[in-house]
Amino acid sequence: MNAWTSAKDLRIRLQKLWDRGRLLSARLTAEPLFPLRIPLKYPAPRELGEGYGAVKDWIDGLVRQGKTYELEWREINHRQLGRNQLPVAAVFQQPVDAFNFIGRQKQVEDFDALCRRILGAFPNLREWLARKPLAVLVHAENWSRLIAVLQWLQDHPRPGIYIRQLEITQVDTKFIEQHKKLLSELLGIVMPTGGIDASATGAAGFEQRYGFLAKPARIRLRLLDPNLYIHGLSDLQVPADEFATLDPPGVERVFITENEVNGLAFPGLEKSMVIFGLGYGLERLSGSGWLSAKAIYYWGDIDTHGFAMLDQIRRYFPQTLSLLMDLRTLTDHQALWGSEQAPLNRDLQHLNPAETALYDGLRQNRWAQALRLEQERVSYTCLNAALEGLRSVGIRSTDFNSGSCDQ
Numbered sequence: 001m002n003a004w005t006s007a008k009d010l011r012i013r014l015q016k017l018w019d020r021g022r023l024l025s026a027r028l029t030a031e032p033l034f035p036l037r038i039p040l041k042y043p044a045p046r047e048l049g050e051g052y053g054a055v056k057d058w059i060d061g062l063v064r065q066g067k068t069y070e071l072e073w074r075e076i077n078h079r080q081l082g083r084n085q086l087p088v089a090a091v092f093q094q095p096v097d098a099f100n101f102i103g104r105q106k107q108v109e110d111f112d113a114l115c116r117r118i119l120g121a122f123p124n125l126r127e128w129l130a131r132k133p134l135a136v137l138v139h140a141e142n143w144s145r146l147i148a149v150l151q152w153l154q155d156h157p158r159p160g161i162y163i164r165q166l167e168i169t170q171v172d173t174k175f176i177e178q179h180k181k182l183l184s185e186l187l188g189i190v191m192p193t194g195g196i197d198a199s200a201t202g203a204a205g206f207e208q209r210y211g212f213l214a215k216p217a218r219i220r221l222r223l224l225d226p227n228l229y230i231h232g233l234s235d236l237q238v239p240a241d242e243f244a245t246l247d248p249p250g251v252e253r254v255f256i257t258e259n260e261v262n263g264l265a266f267p268g269l270e271k272s273m274v275i276f277g278l279g280y281g282l283e284r285l286s287g288s289g290w291l292s293a294k295a296i297y298y299w300g301d302i303d304t305h306g307f308a309m310l311d312q313i314r315r316y317f318p319q320t321l322s323l324l325m326d327l328r329t330l331t332d333h334q335a336l337w338g339s340e341q342a343p344l345n346r347d348l349q350h351l352n353p354a355e356t357a358l359y360d361g362l363r364q365n366r367w368a369q370a371l372r373l374e375q376e377r378v379s380y381t382c383l384n385a386a387l388e389g390l391r392s393v394g395i396r397s398t399d400f401n402s403g404s405c406d407q
Helices: 007-019 045-050 050-062 095-101 105-121 123-131 133-138 139-157 171-178 180-188 204-208 262-264 280-283 290-295 304-316 327-332 353-363 381-395
Strands: 036-039 072-080 084-092 217-222 233-240 252-257 270-276 293-297
Touching: 007 050, 007 095, 007 280, 050 084, 050 139, 084 095, 095 105, 105 123, 105 133, 105 139, 123 133, 123 180, 133 171, 139 171, 139 180, 171 180, 180 204, 180 290, 217 262, 252 262, 262 270, 280 304, 293 304
Parallel strands: 252 270, 252 293
Antiparallel strands: 036 084, 072 084, 217 233, 217 270
16 A cells, blocks of 8 residues: 555644644734745655556546646656656645635634634633634634623723623623633723732632632531530631631630541540641631630641641641641551552641651651551541640640540
8 A cells, every 4th residue: 555645644633733723723814824835745756666557546536636736746757757747736726725725715614703703802812712723613612792792891990790790681690600711811901900909810810810709618517525616516618808806715626637527527525626627728717816715626637738738827826736637546457558659759847856857768668668547547446545635735735635545
């Protein structure tokens, strides 16, 4: 089977240019793409002599398909066959020739119409359109609504409302949610600098970045002492700004644990509450100044990320102590060790010497590769022993990590 360039190969070559967006982007730039010359792989003199009939069929195939391209010929002088003309390149003189050859002319017409409409409203989107021409077609049915959103925000920068409150024809909350990434790219170009909070990035930061009200961050807590229940309620979830003013009367100890089930199953304890489910969202607590007057205990996984979260909460509340995040707890639960997917390997500034030694051992794989002991694998007996130590030595104990873990 010969490897000479066929009409099918030409279509594949043009399709690759289409898939890279180059054929469309050239319509918006000064790139001199046409006439577009595509070199052909043609028969060598030996092949010409050995298979003249096959060569003739190859040429006939190119000629038959050549309604939208011109063939560039070269004279080849063969020792036995004499002078012969062989096609060495296909030339598409105009863009329409190339688009018709791969069946894309209708899409090109749609692209041109969309670009005229978009640029009529936002001329400064030309570079984006040229850089992402295929995205113009992918979102062809949405451009009326996308343009409407862009125009509304230009007229109402940083509106200070929920997206749900937008009054734009045929634009609902779901449309905005589904197109946050695309809208962010476009708004980053068309909005004035003062209309953008550059510190907020990604889909999660969309509301803050463009001045919408965001779903408030919430904090979940359980009061562990029935005497402290609020109107009979022990399990509460409140917005972070309301939590900042809460300061439940009688609470002297605050436990923080990442795992939700651990928070739900945390044992009762007088004058105490537990906060859970924040993960790395511990900054939500940073505005709650009343926590500075409490004894705080953080219980996380014994892994590099667990210690990073401990380090994080100590930035806001330096008095925080760790709970069951020590070497004895780790070794007592060896049968339940697991592994981290993506361990950290950076210095942490807010750990005490024992915690630093354990953290360093973890990131240096001293006991096992990417070692992790998840907090929910620590026995309930061990937890109760640690809390019993707190009951016996007082509110602000600094020596309860290594309670008896008899299992």
